[in-house]
Amino acid sequence: MKSQMICYLPQYCANGSVNIGVLRSAVSMQCCNTELCNSQEVPDASSSSPNGKQCYYCDGISCLNRLNCLGTEDYCIKAKANITSLPSTVKGCVSKSLCDAASQLPQGLVDFSCCQGNLCNSATSITTSLLFFFWPFICYIMLH
8 A cells, every 4th residue: 555645635635445346446544734743654445345335337348237335435436537529437336535525626527426325326328448548547636
């Protein structure tokens, strides 16, 4: 696990993970507001225990695959990237705190929605392959 100590805006302070079936990314932050308060190690947020929740995910062919969510992934996500003229979609599991933090990001590059029920992210999509290519960049934007 890579650890960084940086200054960050409080509205983006979040813990949790996002899991799109073919890729899972976890972030653990400990936010504070006094000088030099970020000297301690942060606990690991990458729990891999199934939690009973299921969401759909895309594998490049279909977006109707079922994914067992892990740890604090208590919401389903559907994200559409508008990087090219052909929109691309990913789906999966996400922690509520990451949905809340991502909702603070400027609109435009990625449109996303989070929902709470099992398999609530079921609307079909047209293309997934381009978003798989850009997903690490999108995770970086959401988590950093």
